[in-house]
Amino acid sequence: xxxxxxFYWCASCGGCEECILDLAEDLLPVLDAVEIxxxxxxxxxxxxxxxxxxxxxxxxxxxxxxxxRMAELLRANAKVLVAFGACAQLGGIPGLAxxxxxRDILETAEEATGSDGDHGLPLPxxxxxxxxxxxxxDVDYYVPGCPPTPKIIGQALTALLKTEVPSRxxxxxxxxxxxxxxxxxxxxxxxxxxDRFRRVADTIIDENMCILAxxxxxxxxxxxxxxxxxxxxxxxxxxxxxxxxxxxxxxxAKALSAMASILAPTGxxxxxxxxxxxPDPAGTFYRYSLPASFLTRKATP
Amino acid sequence: MSTTFEAATSRRISIxxxxxxxxxxxxxxxxxxxxxxxRAVFQVxxxxxxxxxxxxxxxxxxPQITSRICGVCPTAHHMASTKALDDLYxxxxxxxxxKIRELIYHTFxxxxxxxxxxxLGGPDFVMGPSALPGERNVIGVIGKVGIDTAQRxxxxxxxxxxxxxxxxxxxxxxxxxxxxxxxxxxxxxxxxDFRRAAGEAVDFAxxxxxxxxxxxxxxxxxxxxxxxxxxxxxTYYMGMVNEQNRVSFYDxxxxxxxxxxxxxxxxxxxxxxxxxxxxxxxxxxxxxCHLKSIGWRGLVEGEDSGVYSVGPLAxxxxxxxxxxxxxxxxxxxxxxxxxxxxxxYTLANHWARLIEMLYAAERMRQLAEEDEITDPHVRExxxxxxxxxxxxxxxxxxxLFHHYAADDRGRITKANLLVATQNNAAxxxxxxxxxxxxxxxxxxxxxxxxxxxxxxLRAYDPxxxxxxxxxxxxxPLMVRLCSRAGSVVASLRRDSDGRIVRx
Numbered sequence: 001x002x003x004x005x006x007f008y009w010c011a012s013c014g015g016c017e018e019c020i021l022d023l024a025e026d027l028l029p030v031l032d033a034v035e036i037x038x039x040x041x042x043x044x045x046x047x048x049x050x051x052x053x054x055x056x057x058x059x060x061x062x063x064x065x066x067x068x069r070m071a072e073l074l075r076a077n078a079k080v081l082v083a084f085g086a087c088a089q090l091g092g093i094p095g096l097a098x099x100x101x102x103r104d105i106l107e108t109a110e111e112a113t114g115s116d117g118d119h120g121l122p123l124p125x126x127x128x129x130x131x132x133x134x135x136x137x138d139v140d141y142y143v144p145g146c147p148p149t150p151k152i153i154g155q156a157l158t159a160l161l162k163t164e165v166p167s168r169x170x171x172x173x174x175x176x177x178x179x180x181x182x183x184x185x186x187x188x189x190x191x192x193x194x195d196r197f198r199r200v201a202d203t204i205i206d207e208n209m210c211i212l213a214x215x216x217x218x219x220x221x222x223x224x225x226x227x228x229x230x231x232x233x234x235x236x237x238x239x240x241x242x243x244x245x246x247x248x249x250x251x252x253a254k255a256l257s258a259m260a261s262i263l264a265p266t267g268x269x270x271x272x273x274x275x276x277x278x279p280d281p282a283g284t285f286y287r288y289s290l291p292a293s294f295l296t297r298k299a300t301p
Numbered sequence: 302m303s304t305t306f307e308a309a310t311s312r313r314i315s316i317x318x319x320x321x322x323x324x325x326x327x328x329x330x331x332x333x334x335x336x337x338x339x340r341a342v343f344q345v346x347x348x349x350x351x352x353x354x355x356x357x358x359x360x361x362x363x364p365q366i367t368s369r370i371c372g373v374c375p376t377a378h379h380m381a382s383t384k385a386l387d388d389l390y391x392x393x394x395x396x397x398x399x400k401i402r403e404l405i406y407h408t409f410x411x412x413x414x415x416x417x418x419x420x421l422g423g424p425d426f427v428m429g430p431s432a433l434p435g436e437r438n439v440i441g442v443i444g445k446v447g448i449d450t451a452q453r454x455x456x457x458x459x460x461x462x463x464x465x466x467x468x469x470x471x472x473x474x475x476x477x478x479x480x481x482x483x484x485x486x487x488x489x490x491x492x493x494d495f496r497r498a499a500g501e502a503v504d505f506a507x508x509x510x511x512x513x514x515x516x517x518x519x520x521x522x523x524x525x526x527x528x529x530x531x532x533x534x535x536t537y538y539m540g541m542v543n544e545q546n547r548v549s550f551y552d553x554x555x556x557x558x559x560x561x562x563x564x565x566x567x568x569x570x571x572x573x574x575x576x577x578x579x580x581x582x583x584x585x586x587x588x589x590c591h592l593k594s595i596g597w598r599g600l601v602e603g604e605d606s607g608v609y610s611v612g613p614l615a616x617x618x619x620x621x622x623x624x625x626x627x628x629x630x631x632x633x634x635x636x637x638x639x640x641x642x643x644x645x646y647t648l649a650n651h652w653a654r655l656i657e658m659l660y661a662a663e664r665m666r667q668l669a670e671e672d673e674i675t676d677p678h679v680r681e682x683x684x685x686x687x688x689x690x691x692x693x694x695x696x697x698x699x700x701l702f703h704h705y706a707a708d709d710r711g712r713i714t715k716a717n718l719l720v721a722t723q724n725n726a727a728x729x730x731x732x733x734x735x736x737x738x739x740x741x742x743x744x745x746x747x748x749x750x751x752x753x754x755x756x757x758l759r760a761y762d763p764x765x766x767x768x769x770x771x772x773x774x775x776x777p778l779m780v781r782l783c784s785r786a787g788s789v790v791a792s793l794r795r796d797s798d799g800r801i802v803r804x
Contacts, residue, residue: 014371015369015375022462024456024458092369094350097350146369199361199711200361201386202683203682204682205484233467234471234476235484239365279710279711280357280359280362283362284362
């Protein structure tokens with residue numbers, strides 16, 4: 001009997017569904033190998049529609065009561081639960097909302113809409129804090145990326161359908177940092193001593209040289225490999241969507257220390273000057289991972 | 302429209318389609334005491350807080366952050382955002398950079414419109430309203446058009462998306478847009494690949510239009526459906542045009558035509574706030590965009606109502622032609638067959654979308670053939686950030702506005718994002734209301750109401766709905782009738798496998 005597979009989404013953009021379509025021709029053997037019982041999402045399927053499945057791929061973060069309930073239901077019905085994509089694994093870009101509060105967000109929205117949002121058609125209950133899936137239910141595996149690449153998805157499916165499955169809680173991507181598979185690896189200096197950081201806004205990036213060596217905060221040293229450096233191939237720095245490299249618990253802390261370690265200045269004034277063009281450390285180093293960090297969110301008064 | 306919300310709550314029907322935005326996009330239908338439809342509303346509670354949490358982020362990160370609003374149309378957000386940065390930093394991209402942006406953007410249009418026609422919205426229409434719900438999906442379409450066509454759709458989309466990724470870093474959530482240009486030049490080899498792919502895209506678009514001819518236009522029942530009054534609204538239309546008033550996706554001037562087709566306004570995108578305002582209703586989170594000087598007259602159509610529409614049909618209506626020869630031929634035919642201009646039939650969006658797909662493919666080919674596109678000079682460096690920037694593009698689903706303010710360190714202090722679906726909100730609500738009025742009488746809900754209301758909506762390819770129509774299965778919907786006390790009187794549900802269940 002074919003394994004039963006479910007796809008479901010929580011707070012996400014649809015890119016994780018779209019990247020499955022991007023398997024293109026390679027999707028056909030997948031459709032042969034498994035029986036897809038829900039895909040990609042059917043929000044109106046109620047509790048009685050959920051049936052036991054072998055593998056559930058869950059994308060998106062959790063930020064409403066309904067998403068939490070669905071994550072719990074799917075966990076209870078899935079032999080294997082896979083957090084699929086950066087939002088499910090780490091909170092993702094919508095997790096930047098943890099730099100504000102649900103009230104801030106509602107107020108901004110109300111300012112935009114002029115409605116107090118409470119006339120019989122209420123907004124869903126928003127949690128103050130966006131959560132990655134594993135802060136709500138136990139997760140067996142992670143497929144990283146915003147979005148995951150076809151290659152990573154294919155490898156993950158193959159690994160999960162084998163009789164000998166990977167060890168639980170593992171991230172189904174290479175056990176190394178992005179720098180190790182970076183197309184510009186050969187141009188990375190042995191040691192780096194930057195006088196200051198530079199911004200993409202006013203820097204032309206040399207296409208043939210390590211981006212970090214050019215002073216642009218490229219987060220490859222802190223980021224897990226697997227994407228094969230697709231942003232770098234696009235001549236832009238890694239922003240960390242594949243999440244923490246192996247043995248890294250807090251992505252932002254690791255990224256911050258990696259950047260700090262390559263900065264030459266030592267005096268306070270010099271350091272302030274060197275960081276002038278790094279105007280948003282929280283948003284830069286925790287672009288995808290604030291909800292999964294030790295801090296989780298901005299402190300609430 | 303004088304009935305108050307309170308008086309209308311004796312019966313309330315909710316239709317809840319799935320949505321990629323948290324919370325549900327939903328349809329609410331309020332019945333009066335006689336059981337007639339008093340008011341029907343299509344709601345988009347689009348609230349992930351992007352406007353709030355982008356505050357404090359570096360402006361140049363916006364093209365990558367805002368693309369995460371939608372993984373189906375990330376390129377549209379990326380492009381509107383990048384243009385807003387050009388404006389914020391007061392910098393003009395070099396010619397090659399502009400052409401590369403346009404090339405990627407038109408490539409995106411071809412594959413996105415193809416996605417809609419074959420996978421998402423088209424299935425309802427290609428299969429026809431009388432088809433069983435279980436057939437109204439991409440599997441049904443494959444059955445009707447043949448497996449060879451399905452393979453061709455997959456192959457063409459893959460070619461185009463691989464090319465987009467080669468230039469933009471990624472097809473989903475691209476990274477190539479920077480203030481004053483693009484991140485890297487186009488190589489000669491890539492230009493050759495694009496030329497070849499553009500040729501295939503043109504052939505594919507023509508093939509798809511032929512298919513539409515055979516399946517839809519040659520079938521009187523479908524033509525009658527397109528012409529049905531239930532799916533027609535006399536509203537204003539807005540779209541971006543070039544100097545010759547031809548449809549333009551990447552850049553241009555906004556043009557608005559009246560329900561009779563006369564030019565009502567033609568304005569620079571930076572002035573959008575002088576022409577478009579939003580109206581709040583106490584029963585909805587979403588404001589209704591309408592034309593400022595005409596004003597809000599409620600959810601009504603006609604010359605005296607400020608309701609307007611965006612998207613493929615609106616763009617064709619608001620322009621005077623297409624900028625490429627093959628597409629322009631079809632443009633003329635479109636208005637000939639549908640007898641007159643503007644065309645007010647919402648379902649004509651499906652045909653308009655395919656004509657745009659051909660235009661995008663032809664434009665791709667033009668751009669790829671220009672020598673200048675491989676010029677290595679693709680970046681003009683900004684000197685310092687300004688305090689405000691506006692970027693506007695035509696997204697596949699309609700006009701998209703990104704409007705930012707920034708501080709002296711180039712961090713976002715305020716963002717206003719106006720997406721296509723918001724521009725269409727009022728007309729979509731009209732469509733829902735008209736279908737509801739035609740189909741609902743008393744407390745019983747005919748099963749057909751699900752399909753018919755859904756078709757009215759899906760013709761717009763509303764962004765929240767565009768991913769709901771997935772491979773196995775159709776758009777799950779629920780209609781509930783509730784008593785005043787809130788208890789459910791009757792409920793109809795369509796499962797993801799297309800079966801209708803009465804509960």
